Amino acid sequence: MKLIRTFLTSALLLGLGAQQAWSADFTLGPIEMNDPWIRASVPGQTNGAGYIQFKSTGAAADKLISAQSEAATTVELHTVITENGVAKMQQVPEIIIPSNGSVNLAPGGYHIMFLKLTAPFKQDSTIPVVLKFEKAGEIRVNFTVKPSTYNPGKSGNNADSHMGHSGGMKH
Secondary structure, eight states: OHHHHHHHHHHHHHHHHHHHHOOOSEEETTEEEEEEEEEOOOTTOOOEEEEEEEEEOSSSOEEEEEEEOTTEEEEEEEEEEEETTEEEEEEOSOEEEOTTOEEEEOTTSOEEEEEEESSOOOTTOEEEEEEEETTTEEEEEEEEEEOTTOOTTSGGGOOTTOTTTTTTSOO
């Protein structure tokens, strides 16, 4: 009995810790947004990519349908696909945020593509981006510019999977 009580107490505490681990940086209706970031530009770079985590507490799915920013001439929603063993970016019309679920925009997957930057992304600055959702509406989110080598989840934070956002990848 004591073992079961200890297990339940531990599970409850772990559950509370997991609940506290998610702290939304921005909220729009049932959509919570966390950790919006962009890599700093390197010399000669004309494009960039933005990443963010979305979590929905809503009973219905929503869709990110566009992003706008004065930081680039064009801003598009993209994903990375593999054809014949070659990874390439492809524009998508929307990114679905499932009901009571989450989706992460991350290197190698969905991202916000900034084409023809109006100025280089400078480390430690913020880039304002307006995100438009089909149901929740619009919100201005400030993306933090991280070092050009930033790569969460990779040891050493190298940018090997940067996918050519400097303009070398096939669009």
